[in-house]
Amino acid sequence: MNEKLQPNEIADTVRSVFNFEVQKQPLSWNDDEYLRSYGTPLMGLFRNDTGAFVGDRSVSERFEPHTSEDVIALAESTAYAFDNEVQLRCDWVQNQSNRDGHYVTMSPPDEYRKSVFGTEDNVFPRVVIRAAYGSSFKATMGYFRDACSNLAMLQSTDISTSVTIRHTKSLREKMDDLIDVMSGLKQKWHNLTTVIDHMANREVRLRDFLTEVYAPPKPDATDRQFKAYKKKMDALWNRVARERYHTGRGSVPVSGMVTAWEAYNAVQGYSQHDKARRSNATRFDRILLTANDRDVLKAEQLALAL
Known part of the structure; x- marks a missing residue:
């Protein structure tokens, strides 16, 4: 199900x-x-309606399942945080092993869309609830960037939200706290756009920025290590070049100077889309792994320090 709705x-x-x-x-x-x-x-x-088995394994007596009402309350509190119409998508996943569960994605109306550059580099808040019974209950609020289809979270500040709750006896108390947290997303989004403006108004030499994030191999490294490093750096540079062309910024200047926003998103986008992950990592898995990636965190800290 995918449609636009009022909070009520x-x-x-x-x-x-x-x-x-x-x-x-x-x-x-x-x-x-x-x-x-x-x-x-x-x-x-x-399931109490069809009797269908959920997941692919047994659970212990200590396992505390989340409820549909938990997901409903969380979605409702998120919707009211943004006041107006929201885009809502809901899916129940069945027979997908440990991924069985509730999945909800929510985005507020266009008035929350933030233009970073021109008409092609925009960001807007997106909330993702991944309530799979075979893993922890996860709720995330980050920004979705049109230019590279990234869902990102800035971790060195308190303006993005990513909460993980294990299915144990503490779930009920933590779920109530999470609902309160999500009801305050509107102010967090306004704060986040201020940080994005900061990055977009600072320049950095791209090669120096990437070298600071990804240290070059030591002199005694193997040819294979040097080739792998060059391949990574080329992929990062090319990602910036593609995005500059797509967003109307033009080619990377001879000086190699780009905005800190572009440099950060090169690292974030590479981690989310290109970095080698385990073969069964889903798109949402890659989002969460990227949110905790030490290279992405370092890039964020460098961009914010300028």
Whole structure:
């Protein structure tokens, strides 16, 4: 489901998609020969409407499943934080192993769109809820950048939000806290645009910036290491060159000077889209891995220090 809605329509709409709960039930096995059923110490997760098994493995008695009402309350508090119409997408994932669960993406109206340069380099807030039962409950508020299709979070400040809650007995208390946090996203977004303006109004020599983030190989490094480093640096430079062309900035000048915003996004975009990850990493996995990538954090700190 993907549509534009007013905040007061969010709860009922999300509830219509997630109109069931996932319950934890004891597992047993049947002895067909003697027509007996034997209990086990294991538990399983099941939808209470269809009885479908959720996930691909058992859980312990300590496992605390989140509820559909948790997801609904979180989506509703996020919608009201931005006042007006929001773009909402809801999906229930089934039979996808440890990815089974609730997925929600929300973006506020165009009035929150921030133009960084011209008409092609824009950013706007996006909230992603990834409530998979096979992993932790994750909620993220970052900015989506048109020019490179990145969903990014600035981690060295308190203006982006990324919260992970494990499915344990503390889930209920932490979920209530998370709902309160998400209700304050509007002010965080205004603060974030101030930081982006700072980056966009500072210049840096691209080659020096990238070398500061990615230290060159030592003199005694192998030819393979030198080639791998050159390949990475070329990919980063080319990413900036492509984005400058796409956004109407023109080619990278002979001086190599670009804005700190462009330099930071080269590192962030490389980590999210190009860096080698495990083969089964989803798009959302790559977003979260990039948010905690030490190279991206270093690039952010360098850009903000200018």
